[in-house]
Each structure stands twice: as C-alpha cells, then as structure tokens.
Amino acid sequence: MTDDILRPWDVRSSRTLVRDRWINLRADHCVTRRGVSLDPYYVLEYDDWVHVVALDEEDRLLMVRQYRHGVGAASLELPGGKLDAHESDPLAAGARELLEETGHATPSLRHLARLSPNPATHSNWIHVLYGEGAREVAPLNLDSGEDIVVERIPWREALELALGGGIVNSQHVGLLVIALAQAKGVKIGG
Known part of the structure; x- marks a missing residue:
C-alpha cells in the first residue's frame, strides 16, 4: 500500500x-x-542551475555580492547561474559562470552533487561544483541585469557567515556546507 x-x-x-x-x-x-x-x-x-564553490590560491572563497530584487537588498552568494540552452555539461557551465562573474578560472573543477531546489514545485536541478587554485584571468563579463562586486573571503569566515545568517540565500548556504564538508572535512553539529 x-x-x-x-x-x-x-x-x-x-x-x-x-x-x-x-x-x-x-x-x-x-x-x-x-x-x-x-x-x-x-x-x-527553470533551466538547470550551477553554482561554484571556488577557492583561490590563498584559500579564500570567491563570492559575489549583488542586488536581488525579490528581497530588495544586496545578497552575498556563490557565483553561478543557469545552464544555457546549448549547454548540457554542468562543469563547462560552471567554469563559464565563474569566469563571467568573478574573472577567475580554476584548474580543478569537480561536480559534487545534483540537487533539487524545491522538489514540490520546481522541475530543475542545481549542480554544485568545487574548485581550488582559482586565479584571476579576465575582467568580469556580466549579463545586462547583473551588477556584481567580487569578494574573496577566507573559507572558514564564509562558513561562519553562512551559518550565522550573513548569507541569506538558503540554497547557497546548503551548497557551501556540502562543498566544504567534502573538500575540507568540515563537520557541522555533533
């Protein structure tokens, strides 16, 4: 039954x-x-989304701060966006989004998880990617609706921000915790 x-x-x-x-x-x-x-x-x-947890050569997390109209405020987030219509590879889309939004590229990008943003109402998937050793290689190449400030935050500080409410995008909080748990052995709770 x-x-x-x-x-x-x-x-x-x-x-x-x-x-x-x-x-x-x-x-x-x-x-x-x-x-x-x-x-x-x-x-x-929605089209599938991809978000990148990328650390630079000094072990700082690359984050973007941008205005989000839904909440009417700036939001600190992971770089990312949607897979374009011609894209099927989340790794390629993530590398593109990281470069466009931060000007950085990483030699080691890997796929960590495929998750649903909300299985009750959304048909798409979120792909979380992780990379280390990111270097600035180009200027930002933003979409017409994007105004972004890149922030480089020590990853432990970024985790504290995520767990303390300094990162308000709940999906990004979860994605960051998943990535840091897998890549850095971070344990949350007991």
Missing part, C-alpha cells in the same frame, strides 16, 4: 500559463494515488 501511495500522480492535463526567457509556469490537473484531485497544481520549469 505504501509503495502505491508514493508512485507519481496521474496528470490529467497540463497547460502553460507563462513562458519567457526566465521562467515557465505550468498548471497541471493531478490526481493523487489516494484519488485527491489537485487542480491547478503549479510547477515552475
């Missing part, structure tokens, strides 16, 4: 409400395995 309840819902119909270069909003008519009708059930269809 439990296995039957956890199987995918029956999608009776689906319609796109908004589709543009930023977002696709879909409304599905779903029927759960218990027979409950959910109409509409909204799904946000």
Whole structure:
C-alpha cells in the first residue's frame, strides 16, 4: 500500500500559463494515488542551475555580492547561474559562470552533487561544483541585469557567515556546507 501511495500522480492535463526567457509556469490537473484531485497544481520549469564553490590560491572563497530584487537588498552568494540552452555539461557551465562573474578560472573543477531546489514545485536541478587554485584571468563579463562586486573571503569566515545568517540565500548556504564538508572535512553539529 505504501509503495502505491508514493508512485507519481496521474496528470490529467497540463497547460502553460507563462513562458519567457526566465521562467515557465505550468498548471497541471493531478490526481493523487489516494484519488485527491489537485487542480491547478503549479510547477515552475527553470533551466538547470550551477553554482561554484571556488577557492583561490590563498584559500579564500570567491563570492559575489549583488542586488536581488525579490528581497530588495544586496545578497552575498556563490557565483553561478543557469545552464544555457546549448549547454548540457554542468562543469563547462560552471567554469563559464565563474569566469563571467568573478574573472577567475580554476584548474580543478569537480561536480559534487545534483540537487533539487524545491522538489514540490520546481522541475530543475542545481549542480554544485568545487574548485581550488582559482586565479584571476579576465575582467568580469556580466549579463545586462547583473551588477556584481567580487569578494574573496577566507573559507572558514564564509562558513561562519553562512551559518550565522550573513548569507541569506538558503540554497547557497546548503551548497557551501556540502562543498566544504567534502573538500575540507568540515563537520557541522555533533
């Protein structure tokens, strides 16, 4: 019985409400395995995202500070963005985003995890990448809606910021902890 309840819902119909270069909003008519009708059930269809935890040659984390309109304030974040339509390799997309947003490149970029930003409503994936030895090799190459200040923060200080509320993007807090746990052996809690 439990296995039957956890199987995918029956999608009776689906319609796109908004589709543009930023977002696709879909409304599905779903029927759960218990027979409950959910109409509409909204799904946000984004392209996959990639975020890079990159340390420079002095073991400082490369972060970007930028205005985020949703919260109406500047936010300290990991460099990253969406995979472009022609991209399928998160490593290549991450290297591109790191270079564009920080002017840095790293000789050692590796894929750590593929996670869902919100499995209830989002159809896309977040890829977290890790690299060391990043060097500044180019000027910033920002998108038209980006105004970014690059900050180099000792990674232990960045972890303290993440755990203390200085980094407000909850996804980035989690991604940073995952990367530092794997790469630096950081343990959180007991």
